[in-house]
C-alpha cells in the first residue's frame with residue numbers, strides 16, 4: 256500500500272493571467288474547503304511537494320521558473336493545470352508574451368477547466384491526480400526498486416527492430432518541438448540501423464521482456480561519442496536515462512572524453528546532460544529549423 | 560537487563576507518542592481555525608510517504624549529518640528516560656542540534672543557510688534557561704541525576720516556578736511554533752521557503768520529522784520533571800503545556816529574531832536567574 260494518497264503535499268505557482276484561479280487555490284485552504292483534511296499541505300517548497308498546481312498561462316518570462324520548480328520536485332510527482340489559462344492559454348493565448356498552456360513546458364497529468372476554476376473542481380482534480388501519483392509510484396518502484404525487473408545489457412542485431420520502433424516513438428516529441436519530421440532518427444530504416452550495429456555499441460534496458468530504453472556509442476580517437484539516448488515516453492522521468500548514460504560511460508573506461516549532441520531547443524535534454532556533468536562547447540547549424548548543441552565531459556573529472 | 564528494556568520501550572514508544580501528539584496538534588490547530596483538520600494519524604502517513612519518495616540531495620553528506628542528528632536525539636532521550644545525568648542529557652541534546660545546523664549549512668542553499676543561522680540563534684536563545692534549570696534542579700535536589708530528581712520528596716514546582724516559566728517561554732522554539740518558528744515551520748510561512756529543511760526531501764526529511772517527535776517527547780519530559788512527585792499530574796500538566804504552546808502558536812505571528820533572542824534572555828534572567836537567586840538567599 257502506498258501512502259502517497261494519504262499525504263499529498265502541493266506546491267502552487269501562479270504563472271500569469273488574471274490571478275482568479277490563484278485566489279481559488281488559496282480558497283481551498285480556507286475553513287470552507289479545508290484541503291488539509293485530506294492531508295494536503297501547501298508547502299511552498301518544490302523539494303517537499305508531490306503535486307504541482309499551476310494556474311494561469313505560461314509567459315516567456317516564467318517558463319524557466321516553472322521548468323525549474325518541476326525539475327526540483329522529487330519523483331513521483333504530478334502536475335495539475337488549473338483553469339483554462341493553464342490548460343491552453345485561455346483568453347490570453349494570443350498575447351505577444353504568452354506561450355500558451357503549461358503543457359508547452361512540462362508534462363501535465365490533469366487538466367482542470369474553468370474560468371475561474373471552482374474550488375470543488377480543484378479538489379476533484381487533486382483527487383484524480385492522486386490516482387496518477389499512485390500509478391507513477393508503482394512504475395517508479397518497479398524501476399528504481401529493481402528486484403531484477405529492469406536489466407541493462409548489450410543489445411544485438413536481433414533487437415534492431417524493437418529499438419527502431421522505440422526510437423521513432425521517443426523522437427516524436429523532439430520532432431514536434433522543432434516542427435521537423437525529417438529528423439534522421441525518424442527516417443532511419445531498419446537496414447541502416449542494422450548497419451549501425453557493425454560499428455557502434457548498443458545498450459538496451461529491458462523491463463518485462465520489453466525494450467524500454469536504449470543508447471549507443473562508438474569510439475573515435477580518444478573520444479566516446481554517445482548518441483540516441485531513448486526511453487519509452489511512459490517510462491521517462493524515472494532516472495532510466497541517467498542509468499543508461501552511467502552504464503554506457505562505464506563500458507568505455509578507455510575514453511578520455513565523452514561527447515553528446517542534441518537540438519538547441521531541447522532544454523530538457525541539455526539540462527539532463529548538464530546534471531550528468533556535461534558542458535556545452537559548440538553549436539552548429541544543421542537546418543534553418545534546428546541547431547545542434549554539442550556537449551562534452553572529461554572522464555577524469557566530474558566523477559563523484 | 561531492565562535498563563535495556565527501558566531503552567527499547569523508549570525507542571519504540573517515544574516516536575509513536577510523539578507522532579500522535581503532533582497529529583493531535585494539527586487537529587486542535589484546525590479546530591481553533593474552525594477547520595475539520597487531518598486525521599490524527601496524519602503525521603505517520605506523512606513520514607511513510609516521505610520514505611517512498613525520491614531523495615534529492617545537493618550534497619550527499621547532508622544526509623549523513625541528518626543521520627547523526629537522529630541518532631543523537633535518540634541517544635539523548637535514552638539517557639533522559641533511563642534517569643541519567645541531566646547535564647549529559649543537555650550536552651548531548653545540544654550536540655544533536657549542532658548536527659542539524661551543520662546539515663543545513665552543508666546543503667548550501669541561501670534558504671537553508673538562513674534557516675541554519677536562525678537555528679543557531681534559537682539555540683543561543685534557549686540554551687541558557689535549559690542549563691539554568693539543571694542548575695536549579697541541582698540546588699533543590701542536590702543531584703544531577705534524573706532518577707534522583709524524579710524521586711525528590713516534593714514537586715520541584717514549589718521551589719522553581721520561575722524556572723518553569725522561563726522554560727515555558729522558550730518552549731515554542733523547541734516545538735518550532737509561532738511566535739518563534741524562525742528556522743523552519745510546519746505552517747505556510749513561505750518567505751524562507753522551508754528554512755533549514757528546504758533542501759531535504761524523501762527519506763532524510765522523514766528522519767528529521769521522526770527526530771522531531773523524539774525531541775518533542777524529550778522536551779515534554781523536561782516539563783514533567785517539575786511535577787514528577789505525582790506522575791499523573793505530571794503527565795497532565797506537561798500535556799497542558801503542549802496545549803498552551805498550540806494556543807500561543809495560533810494566536811501570535813512570528814517575531815523577528817532580535818526580539819526572540821532578547822526576550823528569551825530577559826525571561827531567563829528575570830525568572831530563571833531570579834528564581835535561583837531567591838533560592839540561594841532564602842533559608843531552606
Ligand code: SF4
Pocket residue numbers: 271272273274275276277310311312337338339340341345346369370371372
Ligand atoms: S482561467 Fe480565468 S480566472 Fe483563471 S487565470 Fe485564466 S482568466 Fe483568470
